[in-house]
Amino acid sequence: MSENLITVTIDGIECKAKEGEYLLNIARANDIFIPAICYLTRCSPTLACRICLVEADGKRVYACNAKAKDGMNIVTQTEEILEERKAIMQVYDVNHPLQCGVCDQHGECELQNYTLELAIDTQEYAIADTKREVKDWSSVLHYDAGLCIVCERCVTVCKDMIGDAAIKTGPRGGDKLDKELKESMPKDAYAMWNKLQKSIIVPSNGTDHTNCSDCGECTAVCPVGALTERDFIYKANPWDLREVPSACAHCSSACHIYYETRSESISNPEEKIFRVKNEWNYQTLCGAGRFGYDYENRDAKRDPDALVRAAETVKSAGTIKFNSMITNEEALMLQTIKEKFGVKLVNNEVKPFQEFLKHYAKAAGHMLYKDSFADMRECDFIISVGSKLRNDNPAARYLFNNIQKMNKGAGIYFHPVGDTLIPTFGKSIMTFEHKPHDEEYALLLILKLFGDHEKLPESVKEKFNEDLVARLGGDSESFEATFEKMMKKKESFALMVGEDLYYHPKAANLAKLVALVEESTEFKVAFIPPKSNALGVALICDLDQECEGVVVGYNEPGDFKISALGDGEFDIPAMNQQEGTITNMNKRVVVLNAALDYNGYTLNDIMNKLGLGESLTVDWTSKLPLNKGYQVARFDDLPDGFKNDMSENRGYLLANLSVEREEIELEEFNEKALEGDIAYRCNPQRQFNDFSDKAHQIFEKFALYASPERAEELGERVRVDFGESGAIELPVEVDERISGEIVEVPDFKSAYGVYDLFGQNRYAEVKITKV
Amino acid sequence: MDLENLKDRNIGEQKYRMLDLEPTPTTGWGKFKRVLRRSVKLELLVGLKVTIREMFKALFMGEMHTVKYPFEKLPISPRYRAIHEMKRLLESGHYRCIGCGLCEKICISDCIRMDTRYDENQRKEVSEYTINFGRCIFCGYCAEVCPELAIVHGGRYETASEQRASFSLFEDMLTPIDKLKEQKEYPGFGAVSPNADENIKPTPLAY
Numbered sequence: 001m002s003e004n005l006i007t008v009t010i011d012g013i014e015c016k017a018k019e020g021e022y023l024l025n026i027a028r029a030n031d032i033f034i035p036a037i038c039y040l041t042r043c044s045p046t047l048a049c050r051i052c053l054v055e056a057d058g059k060r061v062y063a064c065n066a067k068a069k070d071g072m073n074i075v076t077q078t079e080e081i082l083e084e085r086k087a088i089m090q091v092y093d094v095n096h097p098l099q100c101g102v103c104d105q106h107g108e109c110e111l112q113n114y115t116l117e118l119a120i121d122t123q124e125y126a127i128a129d130t131k132r133e134v135k136d137w138s139s140v141l142h143y144d145a146g147l148c149i150v151c152e153r154c155v156t157v158c159k160d161m162i163g164d165a166a167i168k169t170g171p172r173g174g175d176k177l178d179k180e181l182k183e184s185m186p187k188d189a190y191a192m193w194n195k196l197q198k199s200i201i202v203p204s205n206g207t208d209h210t211n212c213s214d215c216g217e218c219t220a221v222c223p224v225g226a227l228t229e230r231d232f233i234y235k236a237n238p239w240d241l242r243e244v245p246s247a248c249a250h251c252s253s254a255c256h257i258y259y260e261t262r263s264e265s266i267s268n269p270e271e272k273i274f275r276v277k278n279e280w281n282y283q284t285l286c287g288a289g290r291f292g293y294d295y296e297n298r299d300a301k302r303d304p305d306a307l308v309r310a311a312e313t314v315k316s317a318g319t320i321k322f323n324s325m326i327t328n329e330e331a332l333m334l335q336t337i338k339e340k341f342g343v344k345l346v347n348n349e350v351k352p353f354q355e356f357l358k359h360y361a362k363a364a365g366h367m368l369y370k371d372s373f374a375d376m377r378e379c380d381f382i383i384s385v386g387s388k389l390r391n392d393n394p395a396a397r398y399l400f401n402n403i404q405k406m407n408k409g410a411g412i413y414f415h416p417v418g419d420t421l422i423p424t425f426g427k428s429i430m431t432f433e434h435k436p437h438d439e440e441y442a443l444l445l446i447l448k449l450f451g452d453h454e455k456l457p458e459s460v461k462e463k464f465n466e467d468l469v470a471r472l473g474g475d476s477e478s479f480e481a482t483f484e485k486m487m488k489k490k491e492s493f494a495l496m497v498g499e500d501l502y503y504h505p506k507a508a509n510l511a512k513l514v515a516l517v518e519e520s521t522e523f524k525v526a527f528i529p530p531k532s533n534a535l536g537v538a539l540i541c542d543l544d545q546e547c548e549g550v551v552v553g554y555n556e557p558g559d560f561k562i563s564a565l566g567d568g569e570f571d572i573p574a575m576n577q578q579e580g581t582i583t584n585m586n587k588r589v590v591v592l593n594a595a596l597d598y599n600g601y602t603l604n605d606i607m608n609k610l611g612l613g614e615s616l617t618v619d620w621t622s623k624l625p626l627n628k629g630y631q632v633a634r635f636d637d638l639p640d641g642f643k644n645d646m647s648e649n650r651g652y653l654l655a656n657l658s659v660e661r662e663e664i665e666l667e668e669f670n671e672k673a674l675e676g677d678i679a680y681r682c683n684p685q686r687q688f689n690d691f692s693d694k695a696h697q698i699f700e701k702f703a704l705y706a707s708p709e710r711a712e713e714l715g716e717r718v719r720v721d722f723g724e725s726g727a728i729e730l731p732v733e734v735d736e737r738i739s740g741e742i743v744e745v746p747d748f749k750s751a752y753g754v755y756d757l758f759g760q761n762r763y764a765e766v767k768i769t770k771v
Numbered sequence: 772m773d774l775e776n777l778k779d780r781n782i783g784e785q786k787y788r789m790l791d792l793e794p795t796p797t798t799g800w801g802k803f804k805r806v807l808r809r810s811v812k813l814e815l816l817v818g819l820k821v822t823i824r825e826m827f828k829a830l831f832m833g834e835m836h837t838v839k840y841p842f843e844k845l846p847i848s849p850r851y852r853a854i855h856e857m858k859r860l861l862e863s864g865h866y867r868c869i870g871c872g873l874c875e876k877i878c879i880s881d882c883i884r885m886d887t888r889y890d891e892n893q894r895k896e897v898s899e900y901t902i903n904f905g906r907c908i909f910c911g912y913c914a915e916v917c918p919e920l921a922i923v924h925g926g927r928y929e930t931a932s933e934q935r936a937s938f939s940l941f942e943d944m945l946t947p948i949d950k951l952k953e954q955k956e957y958p959g960f961g962a963v964s965p966n967a968d969e970n971i972k973p974t975p976l977a978y
């Protein structure tokens with residue numbers, strides 16, 4: 001962004017900032033401390049706490065919502081402001097239970113911290129307390145209203161970031177404040193108290209349960225011990241936990257996380273992960289990342305005979321079948337095995353994506369999509385094509401939502417499976433429930449609406465004559481007016497491309513169309529890699545289509561199974577037990593650290609047996625292929641974290657290398673509509689793979705998911721017949737946020753071979769019968 | 772400080788008096804004479820006079836001066852820091868420890884461990900608590916930091932045993948429930964100071 005920088009002075013220090021940035025963020029970026037409780041970066045200010053009061057050019061303003069103007073002079077503390085802040089903290093302490101001793105927030109509690117920071121040693125205020133109940137809102141959420149200071153951070157994050165808006169403020173039933181206080185006490189403290197005394201937090205749906213995405217982000221942002229994870233309550237004191245920075249390995253966002261570990265108990269000194277935390281001001285997690293952490297391979301042992309057997313099997317194998325739960329380093333080792341011994345590498349999760357990237361690269365002239373999701377946060381118009389946003393990639397979904405909330409944005413969501421949540425993200429969201437495999441028309445519509453028609457080939461423009469809106473299931477009459485309204489004051493645009501496009505009969509065509517969008521429009525374009533390290537595997541490995549000979553399964557079924565799940569012939573460490581890197585959807589190579597001990601062998605040991613190894617697994621990090629954009633970087637030198645100015649300082653960004661460009665020639669569009677019952681390969685929220693399934697707090701079942709109406713029709717258990725490729729029997733589960741007839745078949749358990757059922761597509765014609 | 776000061780031992784004025792000793796005999800004959808003289812004068816018994824007197828008193832007059840350890844023990848200072856005790860609430864008999872973990876954190880030998888859980892009454896239950904007495908240095912920090920006066924040092928200083936583990940579990944340290952009436956407050960480190968009331972500012976109440 002080439003915005004003009006302005007200068008503001010905070011406490012005598014000159015700070016450069018973007019015009020219109022909030023004062024609080026500027027102060028933070030420049031290491032100047034302003035107390036603030038209710039503000040969350042990347043979300044809208046709520047002015048609940050008022051403690052961030054500062055003086056700007058002599059006027060009292062709230063640092064979290066006052067925008068910077070050039071030449072502004074800010075004083076962060078005056079006597080009057082200090083008085084207000086002290087009164088605010090005293091009010092927060094009124095009737096707050098004296099239970100720090102047992103509270104799970106003890107030691108990292110912002111109420112404790114600010115009470116001490118402002119040296120509150122007396123209480124001047126009092127009011128009769130109200131009985132406030134302890135509630136379990138969901139399988140993971142625990143709310144103790146007695147501890148809640150109604151800062152509304154949970155409400156804000158759930159609405160502005162997550163998009164569920166599953167919680168809101170509700171009536172507290174507290175006494176009214178004494179009128180005299182209005183005169184006698186500092187006025188911001190009074191206003192804050194007045195509001196506090198009226199509210200607590202309740203689920204928005206009027207019941208006792210949130211029925212939400214169970215991401216747990218609300219528990220992360222809660223400054224006190226009011227909202228906590230059910231599983232963690234009273235289990236360990238925060239300061240006893242060892243913090244291990246790492247990355248979540250479940251989806252391609254590879255979010256930055258901290259594993260928090262401690263010895264399991266007095267009788268069992270083994271290290272165990274107690275919970276996962278995140279830098280919630282910079283990084284938002286989903287339920288899989290937060291709760292799906294205990295998938296380690298526990299009882300692995302070193303058996304030299306097994307190592308010899310494994311090395312021999314790998315050497316003589318026909319195929320190694322793996323998936324994207326793999327680090328860049330391990331992927332590189334597999335590639336090395338392929339190069340040395342001619343073993344085939346098969347990866348159902350990545351192969352079509354790799355093909356798609358190749359087609360795209362030829363059409364676009366560079367290897368990778370131009371932009372990253374991180375760059376898109378500034379956009380105010382976002383389009384998603386080919387991704388079941390709610391399930392495929394939580395980070396992309398949060399982005400879609402966040403743009404609506406923060407940038408007064410608009411969005412278009414193209415997807416055949418109806419979703420009742422996405423339209424609630426904002427007022428300017430248009431959804432197209434088009435037919436499966438009609439994604440080409442969605443991209444055409446984007447080209448027609450936004451493209452520079454001069455730059456487009458005739459073969460594309462020809463197709464603009466068709467009524468694309470109608471083809472995509474929209475209402476062409478009202479479309480124009482609605483679209484015009486959506487486009488008002490929109491300046492920057494973004495397109496997210498999802499997995500449906502890679503698993504598509506016309507994937508090559510789609511890749512070319514995406515390249516055209518990138519070239520002929522102003523859109524920022526980024527792809528959602530299908531699974532965890534799909535991008536890394538796609539770049540590092542040369543994949544084959546079909547299995548051949550003896551199949552060695554690497555976390556996949558096979559004739560010889562090498563597995564981090566503890567169910568194979570040879571053990572390898574799980575992603576929370578090893579060091580390495582992942583290539584995430586932002587084209588960033590991020591660091592994984594080992595949270596837990598691992599006593600067995602690794603793939604590198606097999607490599608050493610084969611005479612191809614390095615002394616450490618992370619010695620492979622600097623050998624990642626330069627011709628794919630990787631750098632020669634030592635693992636130990638890779639940075640990991642965020643800076644105060646919110647910038648991400650993790651690993652490094654891949655270089656987007658140029659490739660030879662080919663003339664774009666489109667093939668015939670897909671005209672074959674799917675008929676009868678249609679199944680869609682899609683996991684329930686919070687489930688991504690065998691590992692998330694192994695975690696004890698992930699409860700989502702391996703089942704057929706359908707809209708409430710469809711589930712009712714289908715009964716309890718069904719057989720889904722895919723014709724030639726086979727059939728599968730599944731229990732039926734309702735997903736209240738699905739609408740329409742299409743049913744979802746998950747692929748997170750590799751043993752079921754769901755990829756083989758669907759083949760190269762994500763949609764399939766099936767026959768569903770009750771059993 | 773410079774070296775000069777160090778060198779000045781500053782011992783002040785001393786008043787030493789030389790003992791008036793006869794010269795040490797050097798010849799064999801001289802030595803023999805001295806032994807003979809000392810034996811006949813029974814100087815030894817002069818030295819033992821007090822001992823013998825007290826022995827008679829103890830044996831025949833019932834005036835014993837030593838403690839018949841281990842049958843008898845001396846009372847020790849209440850501030851002595853020996854094996855810990857875990858106190859109970861006098862009202863309910865429930866253990867006082869709330870599982871806050873402060874003792875665990877402050878312990879400089881890192882020898883305290885506890886397991887806690889969320890119990891059926893929505894309380895934090897201390898399901899197990901141990902101190903590794905092989906490492907404990909009896910510094911008293913745990914007792915000082917404890918907000919509940921739950922962990923204190925007791926007077927049990929005899930720590931010789933086959934295994935120190937034998938008195939390091941929660942139940943070993945906890946006041947036995949039938950001895951609750953005899954439980955005494957601990958006046959040592961971390962106890963409420965006698966003038967505590969004066970130091971507290973009352974919190975206003977709206978009832």
Ligand code: SF4
Nearest residue numbers: 100103106109224225
């Ligand atoms: S929320 Fe904070 S202040 Fe309140 S009891 Fe817990 S630790 Fe103490």
Ligand code: SF4
Nearest residue numbers: 148149151152154222
């Ligand atoms: S539950 Fe926590 S985050 Fe939510 S309003 Fe209360 S204190 Fe704030």
Ligand code: SF4
Nearest residue numbers: 158164212215216218
């Ligand atoms: S768990 Fe996530 S979706 Fe549910 S209420 Fe909390 S923030 Fe909202």
Ligand code: SF4
Nearest residue numbers: 248251254255286289
């Ligand atoms: S599953 Fe994806 S979105 Fe969720 S925490 Fe992990 S990396 Fe982030």
Ligand code: SF4
Nearest residue numbers: 868869871872874917
């Ligand atoms: S400091 Fe006291 S209350 Fe806290 S855990 Fe230790 S013994 Fe229990």
Ligand code: FES
Nearest residue numbers: 038049050052064
């Ligand atoms: S942080 Fe600004 S009002 Fe709360």
